[in-house]
Amino acid sequence: MALVWGGLVVMGLLVMPGHAQGSYPPQLDPFLNDYAGLVTPEDAAAIRQLYGDLKQTTGIDAVAVTIQSLAIYETGDQTIESFATNLFNTWEIGDRDRNDGVLVLVSAGDRKLRIELGSGFSRRYDAKMQAIIDDHMLPAFRAGDYSRGLYQGSQALVTQLQRAGPIGSSPTSRGFAGFVDWLGWQLTRLGNAAVAITAGVVGGFGAVVAVVWRSYRRHRPRQCPTCQVAMLRLTEATDDLHLDPGQRLEEKINSVDYDVWKCPQCSRYETHRYRNFFSRFSTCPRCRYRTLRTHRQVIVHATYSHSGRERVRKSCQHCSYLNEYTRTIPRRHRSSSSRGGGRSSGGGASGSW
Ligand SMILES: [Zn+2]
Numbered sequence: 061m062a063l064v065w066g067g068l069v070v071m072g073l074l075v076m077p078g079h080a081q082g083s084y085p086p087q088l089d090p091f092l093n094d095y096a097g098l099v100t101p102e103d104a105a106a107i108r109q110l111y112g113d114l115k116q117t118t119g120i121d122a123v124a125v126t127i128q129s130l131a132i133y134e135t136g137d138q139t140i141e142s143f144a145t146n147l148f149n150t151w152e153i154g155d156r157d158r159n160d161g162v163l164v165l166v167s168a169g170d171r172k173l174r175i176e177l178g179s180g181f182s183r184r185y186d187a188k189m190q191a192i193i194d195d196h197m198l199p200a201f202r203a204g205d206y207s208r209g210l211y212q213g214s215q216a217l218v219t220q221l222q223r224a225g226p227i228g229s230s231p232t233s234r235g236f237a238g239f240v241d242w243l244g245w246q247l248t249r250l251g252n253a254a255v256a257i258t259a260g261v262v263g264g265f266g267a268v269v270a271v272v273w274r275s276y277r278r279h280r281p282r283q284c285p286t287c288q289v290a291m292l293r294l295t296e297a298t299d300d301l302h303l304d305p306g307q308r309l310e311e312k313i314n315s316v317d318y319d320v321w322k323c324p325q326c327s328r329y330e331t332h333r334y335r336n337f338f339s340r341f342s343t344c345p346r347c348r349y350r351t352l353r354t355h356r357q358v359i360v361h362a363t364y365s366h367s368g369r370e371r372v373r374k375s376c377q378h379c380s381y382l383n384e385y386t387r388t389i390p391r392r393h394r395s396s397s398s399r400g401g402g403r404s405s406g407g408g409a410s411g412s413w
């Protein structure tokens with residue numbers, strides 16, 4: 061057996077191109093990627109059935125992979141643990157938010173196997189995976205029946221995960237170890253929420269700073285450059301007299317604010333313009349006032365398989381500018397959350413035979 065695998069490894073090395081930076085094998089099947097050709101057609105069908113059931117009942121993505129050896133991929137990974145973590149993250153196994161993917165990796169030439177867990181699993185699952193490897197996989201592997209070992213391990217894995225309920229459910233171990241376990245679980249669970257909250261706080265803070273800064277710029281005292289005395293800001297009602305019709309419309313539709321300042325001695329006037337960040341209006345290409353309104357009407361909705369069409373109508377509220385045209389709406393793309401995006405931070409268990 062070892063001779064056969066040795067031969068396959070040598071063949072694999074011969075077909076690898078030069079000394080180019082290697083890469084991980086592609087994921088060609090959602091459930092089983094038998095690159096080493098270890099699994100019989102019957103067991104392959106049974107494994108796919110098991111993982112399909114698991115996906116349907118729990119939403120968990122489990123993928124089994126067999127490879128001839130770590131070395132033929134020239135990825136630089138020295139251990140099956142590091143290869144498994146990197147392969148897991150390259151394939152983005154499991155849901156992006158739950159991080160509940162599972163990778164079962166068998167490297168025949170290295171006589172090593174690994175069950176790699178997504179970062180959503182609490183660490184107590186490492187021991188459960190170790191038991192599956194030791195009790196359900198290694199006995200068959202040692203007897204040379206890789207196909208049986210992978211099938212039996214998959215069966216035990218699926219049973220375990222279907223029975224377990226939520227994979228991040230609060231650990232049951234007691235005492236300080238239990239507390240540390242629980243804390244780790246909470247931090248993992250809160251990871252995504254914490255990022256969202258931080259982004260919200262930073263974004264909210266930025267908006268507050270922008271509003272305060274704008275208010276300061278508008279209201280700070282001004283001096284007349286010639287008389288050196290403080291100028292006065294006219295009220296909204298009286299400043300209209302000093303604005304042209306376009307400016308008055310901008311102020312009315314709230315796309316721009318104007319302040320008019322007046323010197324009490326030399327009757328110098330200054331007009332200051334402040335764009336409203338949140339206005340729906342844009343600048344008209346003809347009259348240059350910020351009075352251009354854009355209407356969109358979908359004619360054909362874009363789908364995942366074809367692009368759509370929409371009618372766009374840009375009209376100025378101030379001048380007679382009007383531009384109407386139809387444009388293509390790009391085909392929709394599935395968000396990465398609906399097809400994986402899961403990460404592993406190295407949890408799981410390994411075995412060798
Ligand atoms: Zn003055």
Ligand SMILES: [Zn+2]
Pocket residue numbers: 344345346347348349351376377378379380381
């Ligand atoms: Zn215009």
